[in-house]
Each structure stands twice: as C-alpha cells, then as structure tokens.
Amino acid sequence: MTPSTPRPSRVVKVVSETAPWLAVEEIGPLPEPGEGQVHVEMLLAAVHPANILQIRGQYGDQPALPYVPGFEGVGRVAACGPGVTRVQPGQMVLPLVQGTWADDMILSEKALMPVAEGTDPAQAALFKANPATALVMLTRMTSLEPGDAVIFNAANSSVGQNLIGICRALGLKSFAQVRSASAAEAIQGLNPDVLIIGDEIPAEATGAKLALDAIGGAATERLGGSLTEGGIVVTYGLLSGEAPRLAAKDVVFRGVTLRGFWLAQEFGRMAPADVRAIFAQLSDWLAKGVIGSRIAQILPLERAAELPDLHDAARDGKILLSTRHYC
Ligand SMILES: NC(=O)c1ccc[n+]([C@@H]2O[C@H](COP(=O)([O-])OP(=O)(O)OC[C@H]3O[C@@H](n4cnc5c(N)ncnc54)[C@H](OP(=O)(O)O)[C@@H]3O)[C@@H](O)[C@H]2O)c1
Structure with missing residues (x-):
C-alpha cells in the first residue's frame, strides 16, 4: 500500500431543493481502503445536463438529500486494500458509481474501469456515458x-x-x-x-x-x-x-x-460481455481520435456552487470539475 492523499478531502454536496443547491464540504480524515477496496484520487469529473436536472430535482433517479453528485470522472489509484487484484497504484481508472464530484473516492475495485495509460484525462472523464x-x-x-x-x-x-x-x-x-x-x-x-x-x-x-x-x-x-x-x-x-x-x-x-x-x-438488458465489447471498441476509437468531446472549461471543485448557472449559459463544449489532485 502507498500513503494516502493530503487530508482533509473535499466533496460537493447537493444540500437543498432550492438554489443555491450545492455546497463544498471538507470530509476526513479518509479511512484506509478495506478488503477489496481502492482509494482513488479523482482528477476530473464530468458535468452533464443530467447532473443539473438531478440537482434541480427533475431527474429519473433522485437520491435523498444530502448527496454527492457526479455520474462519471477519472482518477488515479492511490492505494489498494487487501485482496485487490484488478488495479494497482498509479493506474488511471473510471469510477462506475455516482459521487464523482469529490477529491477522493474509496470504493470497491469492482466499481472501477481501468483506462489505457496515455489517455487524455479530460476525454477519459467523458468516456463512460x-x-x-x-x-x-x-x-x-x-x-x-x-x-x-x-x-x-x-x-x-x-x-x-x-x-x-x-x-x-x-x-x-x-x-x-x-x-x-x-x-x-x-x-x-x-x-x-x-x-x-x-x-x-x-x-x-x-x-x-x-x-x-x-x-x-x-x-x-x-x-x-x-x-x-x-x-x-x-x-x-x-x-x-x-x-x-x-x-x-x-x-x-x-x-x-x-x-x-x-x-x-439499455446496459441493464445487455450481457456483460457485450458491454465490455462496446467499451473496448470505444477505447480504440478514443485512442485513434474517432470520438471525443470539446471542452469549454475546467472549473476548480471549490467553485462547484456556480455550476447550474454556468452550465445554463452559452458555452462551446463540456464543463469539467478539477480536484486538488489535478494539475
Ligand atoms: N438517455 C441517455 O442515456 C443519455 C445519455 C447521455 C446523454 N443524454 C442526453 O443527451 C443530451 C446531450 O448531452 P451532452 O452531455 O452531450 O450535452 P452537452 O455537451 O452538455 O451539450 C448540451 C447541448 O444541449 C443543447 N441545448 C441546450 N438547451 C437546449 C434547448 N432548449 N434546445 C435545443 N438545444 C439545447 C446545446 O445547444 P447550444 O450549444 O445551441 O446551446 C448543446 O448542444 C442531454 O439531454 C443528455 O441528458 C442522454
């Protein structure tokens, strides 16, 4: 295991059903990852129209308040708990669970998708959806x-x-x-x-x-x-x-x-092997520049409360949130 990240760590939380909706909170100290768990230092998280709908209480899937939003993003493995075999420290990974608007995540290795080394982190943060x-x-x-x-x-x-x-x-x-x-x-x-x-x-x-x-x-x-x-x-x-x-x-x-x-x-109806084949194809296309998205702005996590308004304004490309681990 490697030492964990600087503490405390920050998360964005949806704290209210009305504007301004969001707050940035310090949490920590982070626990060490347990059996089968991985500590991921997040780099970038995607901001999608669906996030803004969810923050405003208009999405199909509404967690109870308060909750950490974010459907996708990219990070690096900082430390692995006992029994972790699929990823190793330093590897770039995509969390497959909600809660990516955070400096750090501690989650099961099963909830991670490795990304090819050399992938542009901004494109990796937008790869899953x-x-x-x-x-x-x-x-x-x-x-x-x-x-x-x-x-x-x-x-x-x-x-x-x-x-x-x-x-x-x-x-x-x-x-x-x-x-x-x-x-x-x-x-x-x-x-x-x-x-x-x-x-x-x-x-x-x-x-x-x-x-x-x-x-x-x-x-x-x-x-x-x-x-x-x-x-x-x-x-x-x-x-x-x-x-x-x-x-x-x-x-x-x-x-x-x-x-x-x-x-x-749609993924719920598909065999896991078919889903894996889709991501293998997309990974190849991302490396070859067939797919990708324009990036309008990389916004530091501490400014997350500005997001709903920023997202509504005219922009050319996606907004990404950057964490303290991104430079
Ligand atoms: N069903 C699914 O599983 C699924 C999965 C992923 C995404 N989506 C949906 O796909 C859509 C695009 O997502 P994205 O992440 O690609 O978006 P994005 O990159 O954030 O871009 C937003 C787009 O929405 C356009 N737009 C915003 N308000 C509009 C309006 N009132 N009328 C017409 N166009 C409007 C913008 O056009 P201007 O530049 O002209 O403002 C821009 O093209 C969203 O609705 C998202 O929820 C659905």
Missing part, C-alpha cells in the same frame, strides 16, 4: 447498413460530436442539426455529411432511417417528418423540457415510430 450512448443508439435501435443515413439534433453536444465520428467509422451518413451559426462553426471541422443550421431540414438531409432526438417537442416532430417511411425516432434527451411528439400524418400514413432511450436501462 456519451460515447457509449452514441454507439449503442446507432447499433441497437434499428438495423442500419453502411450508406444509410442518421439525422440528429443538438449535434454540437458531446453526444452529437461522438455521433458524427461513430457514423463515419460505421460507414453511415450523418445529418447533423444545430440551432445556431456559432454551434455549426464549432463542429464543422468534424465534417458531418450534412450540417443543418436552424429548424428547417433541407431536402438533402431527408430520407434517414433513424433520427436521434435530444430536445423533445417540435424538434422531435421535425425529425420525424424528415425520415423515410417506417423510420424510427429515438428520444434520448429532453433539453427543451417539452414532451417528444410526432405528427399524426407521419405516424398513421408513413409508419414513423417513436421510442425512448436510456443508456443505464
């Missing part, structure tokens, strides 16, 4: 052949950027929709097959078999109207706060259907 969401939606919602087209909105989001890269890797055409010229400028270097700016879907971006909707409301309806007969719209985000809907004429006369997608549920 959004790239997998993009790949699983493209491969498991309907049957697509190389040359088929996929249309998606919020294309400048992290999921959207990963969708563009994975579409190309799978030989699929990407029709990528954004709502502003600045968002289009941010992702034009990713070279989607068609970059759509604004609400209207041009003729060259019609006829896709699959639409991926992160927005809901009229945005869902517009995607549905652009699809080929029998196409499927998958809603995976509710960025507008409106319920997804389709036009009656698309449902009745053109056989367009709508379904939802939640990665956690």
Whole structure:
C-alpha cells in the first residue's frame, strides 16, 4: 500500500431543493481502503445536463438529500486494500458509481474501469456515458447498413460530436442539426455529411432511417417528418423540457415510430460481455481520435456552487470539475 492523499478531502454536496443547491464540504480524515477496496484520487469529473436536472430535482433517479453528485470522472489509484487484484497504484481508472464530484473516492475495485495509460484525462472523464450512448443508439435501435443515413439534433453536444465520428467509422451518413451559426462553426471541422443550421431540414438531409432526438417537442416532430417511411425516432434527451411528439400524418400514413432511450436501462438488458465489447471498441476509437468531446472549461471543485448557472449559459463544449489532485 502507498500513503494516502493530503487530508482533509473535499466533496460537493447537493444540500437543498432550492438554489443555491450545492455546497463544498471538507470530509476526513479518509479511512484506509478495506478488503477489496481502492482509494482513488479523482482528477476530473464530468458535468452533464443530467447532473443539473438531478440537482434541480427533475431527474429519473433522485437520491435523498444530502448527496454527492457526479455520474462519471477519472482518477488515479492511490492505494489498494487487501485482496485487490484488478488495479494497482498509479493506474488511471473510471469510477462506475455516482459521487464523482469529490477529491477522493474509496470504493470497491469492482466499481472501477481501468483506462489505457496515455489517455487524455479530460476525454477519459467523458468516456463512460456519451460515447457509449452514441454507439449503442446507432447499433441497437434499428438495423442500419453502411450508406444509410442518421439525422440528429443538438449535434454540437458531446453526444452529437461522438455521433458524427461513430457514423463515419460505421460507414453511415450523418445529418447533423444545430440551432445556431456559432454551434455549426464549432463542429464543422468534424465534417458531418450534412450540417443543418436552424429548424428547417433541407431536402438533402431527408430520407434517414433513424433520427436521434435530444430536445423533445417540435424538434422531435421535425425529425420525424424528415425520415423515410417506417423510420424510427429515438428520444434520448429532453433539453427543451417539452414532451417528444410526432405528427399524426407521419405516424398513421408513413409508419414513423417513436421510442425512448436510456443508456443505464439499455446496459441493464445487455450481457456483460457485450458491454465490455462496446467499451473496448470505444477505447480504440478514443485512442485513434474517432470520438471525443470539446471542452469549454475546467472549473476548480471549490467553485462547484456556480455550476447550474454556468452550465445554463452559452458555452462551446463540456464543463469539467478539477480536484486538488489535478494539475
Ligand atoms: N438517455 C441517455 O442515456 C443519455 C445519455 C447521455 C446523454 N443524454 C442526453 O443527451 C443530451 C446531450 O448531452 P451532452 O452531455 O452531450 O450535452 P452537452 O455537451 O452538455 O451539450 C448540451 C447541448 O444541449 C443543447 N441545448 C441546450 N438547451 C437546449 C434547448 N432548449 N434546445 C435545443 N438545444 C439545447 C446545446 O445547444 P447550444 O450549444 O445551441 O446551446 C448543446 O448542444 C442531454 O439531454 C443528455 O441528458 C442522454
């Protein structure tokens, strides 16, 4: 075992159902990791729209207050308890449990995914959710052949950027929709097959078999109207706060259907070997630069209380929280 980190350690906590919601608390001293446990010094933690929904009490899974938020992040193993065999000190790892907005985590070795050495920590902190969401939606919602087209909105989001890269890797055409010229400028270097700016879907971006909707409301309806007969719209985000809907004429006369997608549920239905294969593929693509996300800001953990407002403001890329172990 190696010595533990400087103490005390800090965590972000959701402490209230109303603004300002968040507080940064010092905890510690940290216990030594027990049997099968690992002390992870966190480096960076991802800030996702779902975190902000959860902080505001609007997410599908609401822990009781107070709780430490954060669905993903990256850290290094600082110390291993007795019986730990899968990871070793110094190794870069991703925690697979909630509570990543913290300087340190002590958790079971089973709740860790090792990351290839040399991986950019910022991309590693975003590796678990959004790239997998993009790949699983493209491969498991309907049957697509190389040359088929996929249309998606919020294309400048992290999921959207990963969708563009994975579409190309799978030989699929990407029709990528954004709502502003600045968002289009941010992702034009990713070279989607068609970059759509604004609400209207041009003729060259019609006829896709699959639409991926992160927005809901009229945005869902517009995607549905652009699809080929029998196409499927998958809603995976509710960025507008409106319920997804389709036009009656698309449902009745053109056989367009709508379904939802939640990665956690999808993984729950899959064999562990299939989930491992997905992450092996994504790891290879991350190393080759096929996937990845733009980073807007790395915010020190002590400023976490600013997050809901910062996240709502216009930004080009993801916000990450940095801990005292990140330099
Ligand atoms: N179902 C699942 O399993 C699953 C998994 C992962 C992610 N998601 C969802 O995927 C979506 C994208 O997540 P992310 O982490 O990739 O996002 P992100 O990188 O943080 O980017 C946020 C995106 O949302 C857009 N946006 C925000 N409010 C909007 C509105 N009212 N109307 C239209 N667009 C709006 C932004 O566009 P501007 O730049 O133009 O503001 C930007 O493209 C989120 O809804 C998230 O919850 C779902």
